[in-house]
Amino acid sequence: MCRTRGCYLVVSAVVALCALGHAVELPQGHWALQPLRKAAPPEVRDGDWCRTPIDRFVLSTLEQHRMKPSAPADKRTLLRRAYFDLIGLPPTPAELSQFLADSSPGAFERVVDRLLDRPEYGERWARHWLDVAHYAETHGHDQDRPRTNSWPYRDYVIESFNGDKPYARFVEEQIAGDVLFPDDPHATVALGFLATGPWDESSLRDIREDSIDRQIARYIDRDDIVTTVMNTFVSTTVQCARCHDHKFDPVAQREYYGLQAVFAGTEKGDRLYDPDPQLHRERQQLLRRRTELREPSAEVRTGLLAPEFSKHVAEWERSQKVVSWETSAPISVASANGADLHIERDQSVLASGKRPDTDTYTVIIPGKGATGIRLELLPDDSLPKKGPGRQDNGNLHLTDFRVYAIHSDSSIAEIPLRNPTADFNQAGWDVSKAIDEDAQSGWGIYPEIGRQHQASFEFAAQTLDAEQFKLVLAQDHGGGHLIGRFRISITDSRPPLAVSNWPENIAAILQLPASTRSDEQKVALALHVARHEVEQKLAALPAPRLVYAGAHDFIPDAGHKPLGKMREVRLLKRGDINKPGELTAPGALNCLPGLSGQFACDSSEGSRRAALAHWTTDPRNILTWRSIVNRAWHYHFGRGLVNTPNDFGKMGGQPSHPELLDWLAGWFQENGGSMKKLHKLILLSAVYQQSSRDNPEYAATDSDNVLLWRMNRARLEAECVRDVILSLCQMLDQKMGGPSAQQFVLSPGIHVTPRVDYGAFDIDRAEMRRRSVYRFVFRTLPDPFMDSLDCPDSSQLTATRNTSVTVSQALAMLNDQFVTRYSEHFAERLERAQPRNIPAQIRSAVQLAFGREPGAEESSRYAQFAARNGMANFCRVLFNSNEFMFIN
């Protein structure tokens, strides 16, 4: 904490003067911002101890402190340690005895190679990554809806570790895979990373779009994305600069909002992908085209007017059938339940005044020879959400529509209607339901409110002569689902009269001879044709898969819809939504030597993320490379070289071995960002292979073992506890991937959030036996058993897990039905192998659970216990023991 208040003010002034938001002049002496020092491994006195360059760095520091490393761990301990570390499961007794018997050089190296090749390696290390990324499968908040399409991202992480994906590529895919590797389906799935965090469904989907609460929620949601990206990849707590310049690190507030601007078009939603690369390529091209046509740039417009495309448009036009509708001027209109219906100048009818629960409109229009009738629903500023309905949400339900012919002799005959079509049908409220026999079903248009819609109906008997037509529009659904504004037209064109999806302006253009159309009209028509074709081609493709991911274009969900353009991101003074400042341009941090945080990106959404991805993986971005080797070290040793893996700032930890950290970062870069090579390098080091035995003399000065004079003892993580117990019972399902296992009974809740009951779940079901990485994590109601063992609920990023010791943990380990039931299963397994032979069963149990032989006295004590209390009780005690819970 070196900056004084005065200095801080100077910094603010510099920021204010930097019109381009360029590198803020800050004291850059902080270790994390220095270029990598590529020091050679130091000379040490006890060179024989060293197996890898890592050892020289660690030993050199120990020697400076007049300390010696611990003796190597015995082979049993080392093997168990490596197994848990790399695959999260213990060695089988056979694997153990094989290793014990193998005294040839390189025996341990071969074990490491074999473990890194096992698929369980990816499952184990993906779980670490999912902690950092705060991955869970519900939204969190009050509407804690399950996300059924999150899991492909989890599988992507597992596959990436198993495939030893180069780290830079792994990073780039998770920020901008869709843009940088558009032909690779995995790279789209990777964007699940941006959507791992909670999402406030009430605020972002259900409340009013124009409310201040929705704006607040958008900034908070982008903050979650920015925080996830920057803490994970560059270990920098940029979120501290949301209200003011970062107090301790060189992150200006405008840089923070520049990062928000990178994600100005990124939301969380279900996006399409195809596991088949060719299909993926095809669909993604169409989806990009669709986005491009939504708000077409000048370039796209020019393309639409090119001669080749114009020819194409002309062909399309020839293939279209134009129905000429003639607007009918109503003679009279009436509401059955007291609404005011007024005929407007454009012959539309607008409802106002009393809004009854249900209503029926009766309209008389002039008759003539006709083949069909069209009902247009029109938006209006006087209606809720601009209508076209009168319901609070702008919707309406036309439950029954009838047309009668009134002849000159005053006789009235109903005209049967057929072939109803509409430009849009609300889910479950198809236009055909307006002419069925069910008075409660009907046509609705939600969520496509605030815009014009139309429906056409053919007359069953063609060309009827009538003096007048009487139309009856029943709206019997209730709750004010009434038509707010409508207009009637009739036609004498020959059927089919299907409503085309032509918007009003296109219909008008089509009425004009091609030669008289303006350029603007030509563009509008071409745009319509291009969009229509994209939709047709998309509809013709086989059904896609979905992944819940960061997305600009995604499947709309009620009020949560793709906007099609960037949202405005403003610098919020003091982080206050009511104090918006300047608009911010996308960019990253400018504190890294030789690497600018200014982006030269075009206006598209993806290019912003692509720029951030490249900034992150740039070899000059030393934060990225230091961050990942430190993370790996943290998981191998239980403590990072920097003990705050998400924070390399001044408030974070100092590196215990700065030269080693830099050497590892450089080595990792030179070795192609291979995680597997890094694991191997670390596991083969003498530092890693030390015993974890305490040394009171050293502990007196370094009780946290920062200097690494011994190995750290690890407590099993919650997932390991489950997986090991299952594997000891021989019940661990080997199946990889796919939808997550819900280890609870799910039933509908009072509102959106379902009821989740862990106690009622039958724990002998197959779902229970999946590996823990495939568990469905429910944010607001996590599994109490896992919870008690410090398994995070993923509401926040978890760079390091707590390893607490609590009363509720003791009670959960004793009494959770998982432990009590699988104690029985373990006992049954032992009984099956050695029926009625308690001493032999005890021996196996200890071998399997602790990886060692029981002593003679121990065996007899355990056997006595088992004889009196049963083997299941013995297994339950084993699972609760410290020897089971800790790895030396």
Place this chain on the structure above:
Amino acid sequence: MEFLRNMQFSRREFLWRAGGGLGGIALTKMLAEQEALALSAHHPPRAKYVIQLFMNGGVSQMDTFDYKPELEKRHGQKFDPGAHVEAPTSEPGAVMKCPFEFKQHGQCGRWVSSVFPHLASCVDEIAFLLALQSKTNVHGPASYMMNTGFLSPGFPSMGAWISYGLGTLNNNLPTFVVLPDPRGLPYNQKGNFSSGFLPVTHQGMIVNAGAPEPIAHLRAPAKATYVSKETEQESLELLRAMNVEHQREWPGDSRLESRIVSYELAARLQLAAPEVLDWRAESEATRRLYGLDKPGTEDFGRRCLLARRLIERGVRFVQIWSGAGGPTGNWDNHANILKELPPMAAATDQPIAALLTDLKSRGLLEDTLVVWSTEFGRMPFTQAGTGRDHNGGAAVTWLAGAGIRGGVAHGESDPWSWKAQTGGTYCYDLHATILHLLGINHEKLTFRHNGIDRRLTDVHGEIIRPILT
């Protein structure tokens, strides 16, 4: 060693380190200290215990405690305060007066509507905050805000902070207990009483007061027929013997020792819990006082009574919830105030008044703080007939007991109770005041998480001195 002194340790690691070196201290104390900051209070505390009554859904303030004659005058008119009006889920309707009668009560003359006849008799004990605001009008973030001080998930709740800050008063019972509504958990479910990034030991322990198994994992499930009282005793003895032996083999790791202690404490909780949860041990008169003899008040009354039993035995923080999440069966009265509010009020009115009376008569109100709160208020205008939409602009909260000046009110909403007008407060101020009464300086109760020294009160919070004695 210069080098090691320069290393930065998290507070938690520091405590682990301290735990390892304090050989002479009783194991139980060691365990408590490893898990809690266990600070000696920053200043002498006024309160030792807190009972928080949380009314889930957003209590309508102008229909309960915030009397607004202006609404009667303007009833049925368009709401026009001279500024932009928006409601989060609906189109603003006409001004709606309170459908219940308001009267003045007590020596202080506090206005209370007819939905709270019992509470009305307690107003001289109570300090009201009449202009408590929220930064949001949405249940999820607002509930997080009132409970954790932040709009987003994953932050520690007030009870967790207090547990972390002050540690336990009774090694046989948890420090923070939550008594949810049997109809269901509130919005955000366990998120509202989570320990967030604090160690999990500080999270609220859920006690389902009326359920056959009120505390999860307290006993082996009935299906585990191989576990009996006898086997359990032998099992725990064997476990202890194994762990002690293992620890002797691997000395110098305080976690191994702590785990041994944790099983002893678990056994003590198994013994202590049934006693504390046995409301039947209370006299007939006490049970009647809390309304346990009537179906309408039985459940909430039982939970209020349990809260008293819990704090009597040293539980620091008890949170009682009225109402589950979701659109109905709580205080989220969107459709019809006249129909939806009275049953919620009636279920809680007598029990809460009984709690205040009972605490006082036993001398417990001296060091127990009672807090009544909700996530936000409601709108002065209608929504869908006679309901009201969410309103973060103004809400009522009240406090009573330890260190609180009775019969006063702080803050005032505007004439419609639409927004705070004077003396506006946020949860930060409420939390700062509660921590202050517990002897904690809210600016000093911090935990480093992802680069920030986090506080319950973020960067805000002023102690609300006018309501303190």
